[in-house]
Amino acid sequence: MIKKVIISLLIIGLAIGGYMGYDMYKNVYQPNVTISKNQNNYFYIHTGYTFENVVNDLYEYGYILNRNSFEWVAEKKANFKNNIKPGKYRLKDGMSNNDLIDLLRSGTQEPVKVTFNNVRTTKELAGKITRNLECDSVDFYNLISDKEFTKKYGFNTITILTLFLPNTYEFYWNTSAEQLIKRMADEYKNYWTAERKAKAKKLNLSQSEVAILASIVQAEQSVHADERPKVAGLYINRLRLGMLLQSDPTVVYGIGDFSINRVLTKHLQTNHPYNTYMYKGLPPGPINLPSIKSLDAVLNYETHNYIYMCAKADFSGYHAFAANYNQHINNARQYQRELNRRKIYN
Structure with missing residues (x-):
């Protein structure tokens, strides 16, 4: 009789242990992440987030089905x-x-692409360059508008724009x-090789x-990059002769x-x-962010004797x-007649 009781208890114990083991297995290894067709499969952990913040976002945004099981496994995972x-x-x-916990604990992120071009001002740059990043555009703008900060990089708050190479x-x-x-x-330093500095x-x-002049060249010839070395040569001729640059895009930028x-x-x-048209030499800063092609157009300008141009x-x-x-x-008269014919007056 006692033997039967012991065997029964053992069987019950094994059953309970098996059930508990299976339950633990489910918590750890069974699927708990769900991504719907209309749901973004990227999950963001913000700087300063606590574990509670992470769990709340995972559950409230519908990324995990069972919150309790996730928290239970997280408790068992060291250093998470x-x-x-x-x-x-x-x-x-x-x-x-x-x-999921292994992924978040590893810190293995998906990189994001940051593209900025067609930028004229520091505010435009701040908006475009931070668009896909966590950092705030206002924080970025405040940094590049800070005299002491820009001085650390060898620029002022106007020329700091030339640090950024569109790409x-x-x-x-x-x-x-x-x-x-x-x-x-770092990208700026990589571009400015000893050869380019020379x-x-x-x-x-x-x-x-060079970047300021390249910005003018780019503004004058934004469509056909193959003409930029020729445009650059014209402005270099004017600078050497002490002539006014007389660039319309700089006037528009100032206005x-x-x-x-x-x-x-x-x-x-x-x-x-x-x-x-009023002041000789280059303006105080770039009128856009010149591309690498525009910078190279200035450094490898075309030699000629032209000092005038018009569209x-x-x-x-x-x-x-x-x-x-x-x-x-x-x-110029030919071009102006065509403007009038097309009724472009301003």
Whole structure:
């Protein structure tokens, strides 16, 4: 009789143990992550998040089915609850609690692409460069507007724009504003090789001045990059002769009205530091973020004797170049007649 009782107890104990073991197995290894068709499979852990914040977001946004099982497994996983790593994580439908916690604990993020181009101002840059990152555009803008901060990189609050080379870069989502700028400084240093520095020196221009001139070249020829070295050669000729640069895009930039299609006398008479019809030499800062092609166009400018240009009357996007004023006037009149014919008055 006693033997039967002992055997029964053993069987019950094994059954209970088996059930508990199976329950533990389910908590750890069975699927608990669900991604619906209309749901983003990227999960974001913000800087400063606690374990509770992570669990709340996972559950409230519908990424996990069973909150209790996730918390139970997290309790068993060493160094997770007190070592939350911010970032952007790619979740897969059907992941177990074990897989999910291993992913979040590892800090293995999905990089994000950061692209910025067609930028004119620091505010535009701040908005575009931080668009896909955690860092706030205001924090970024405040940094590049801070005199002491920009001075650390060898710029002022106007020339700091020349630090940023338009391109597509990969970052981790939780990159801070300061880390972002440091990375851009590294890219800047990589671009400015000894060879390029030597070419700038031969032009008697600083690296920032090369970028300022490149921004003008890019604004004058935004359509056909193949013409930029020729445009660059024209402005270098003017600088060497001590002539006014007389660039319409710099005038428009100083006014701040980028809807202007036709620069008129009233615009040319507007007094501001970017009016290259009034002030000799380069303006105080870039009028856009010049691309690497535009920078290289200045450093590898085309040698010629042109000092005048205007848009071609065929509206091809190319320019008519001239070495003397009379030739330039003829070209300009053709273009102005075409503007009038097309009824473009401002």
